[in-house]
Amino acid sequence: MYRSAKDIAGRIHDLYFPASHKVSWSFDGFIGWRPVRYFSYGRWALFEALQIAGIGKNDKILLPAFICRDILSAINTIGAIPVYYQVDKHMQLADAPDSLIPAKAILMVNYFGFPQELSSFQHYCRKTGAVLIEDNAHGFLSRDKEGQALGTRGDLGIFSLRKTLTLPNGAAMVINIPDKGYMIKRQIEPEQKRVSASFAAKRFLQNTRQLVNLRTIRIMTSAIRTVRKMTTGHGIAPSAPDVEFKLPGNAAPCMKLQYSLDHLDVEQEITRRRELYRLLDAVMRQNGFEPVFATLSAQVVPYAYPFFVSENQIDRAKKVLSMINLECFSWPELPEDVVPIAPDWFRNIRIISFSW
Ligand SMILES: Cc1ncc(COP(=O)(O)O)c(C=O)c1O
Known part of the structure; x- marks a missing residue:
């Protein structure tokens, strides 16, 4: 279907920046x-x-x-x-x-x-x-x-x-x-919340998607991480020390949630995530990386592309992904009690996110 690596990179780009249809x-x-x-x-x-x-x-x-x-x-x-x-x-x-x-x-x-x-x-x-x-x-x-x-x-x-x-x-x-007979409580009123600077920037970029591409996003993300590293010592913020004990902020959903659900282009979103998965699967397999899941069944809509990578292959994986302006993340940050008993393969899973 795709003739060249350039075609694949172009298609991946389109899938990360879909035109929105309400x-x-x-x-x-x-x-x-x-x-x-x-x-x-x-x-x-x-x-x-x-x-x-x-x-x-x-x-x-x-x-x-x-x-x-x-x-x-x-x-x-x-x-x-x-x-x-x-x-x-x-x-x-x-x-x-x-x-x-x-x-x-x-x-x-x-x-x-x-x-x-x-x-x-x-x-x-x-x-x-x-x-x-x-x-x-x-x-x-x-x-x-x-x-x-x-x-x-x-x-x-x-x-x-x-x-x-x-x-x-x-x-x-x-x-x-x-x-x-489970008793369900009343819906908590949605709240208009102050959004974080990074979310506001993301939303702005999504609204001006004609002006940005995966490369500019990668450059901007890396600049933000450099500044954060200089100011806080961490490029990517670590989780709070009490994250295993303290629930985040308040429980109310944001005002936008219901509107987003009511106007979601589901067919586009399903096609987008499945096609991205298949494209990334082809790229990663061609480069010798093993996916966590051998096949993508008919009705599965993945949230990300997970694959195995050992410590000594990680730089190569990053290089392969940087050619298409993507990156991978380690998941999950394990519970403190699990860390000492975790098998090695727990640390060898990386995911490529389908949103930026
Ligand atoms: C498997 C799983 N369950 C639950 C959650 C919690 O979701 P949230 O971050 O929205 O609280 C996460 C978060 O990453 C998760 O990975």
Whole structure:
């Protein structure tokens, strides 16, 4: 389809700067008109899900060891106890479900928008009575093989919509089994928040997309990081020391969230993310890098391109990506308790983001 590396770079550029078409869409319809509440961050959505599920102090919550440390703030704020299970290199549950300790709730993560295999989690929940929380922070618009929207498969589902929509914040919590009698609280009033300087700059650049390209974004990002490094000592700000304990800011979603959802060009967004994934897959495989997921199934809408890279290959990966004006990031920043027990491959995953 693409004749040259220049063609590929050109197409990648177009996919990062899509023309915006405002159409009519409904998130409520997408989730099958289930009860939903909106929040600022996925962590608040998880906090709400845990509360609705009746999780209290000293209750055990199972979650994967391969996880970002900030999500612990929801669990720690309640006073519940996080207990980790293992995932394998394909991002699936590595432990036999019967070997997991009894817990009040278990978190199942759709990493990078790829569906987590449901059956082992359902088996565990049937056996123990645990509540299944589907962490779909990464998987907005993605579906499993049966066509079911990710985030609507667990008893409760969470979305971090801000990861795929250009918004100061935005997240959702969905109740997927209304007959369980879960009590849902009133929607918190959306708030007009002061946006950060970096978000304001991003929005400005998006509105003047004819004037910018991936190269200018890369140069600007690198200039910002240099200034930040000189002033704070860190090019990319590290997470706050209390990030495992303190939920971010307040829970109210931003005013723009509902409008963005109501006018989202879903078909364009699905096509955009899937095509970017396939293009980056071709580039990275050609250069000898192994993707985390061997295939991109029909209804999967990835949030980013994850691949394996060892420490001694990282400079080469950066060089390959700089040719197309992209970069990769390490994910996740592991919980403090996981760091000493993490297998090496946890540190060998990098992701290429689909937004800038
Ligand atoms: C798997 C997963 N779940 C939940 C969250 C929390 O989402 P938010 O950052 O919107 O609070 C994150 C954040 O990166 C995540 O990666």
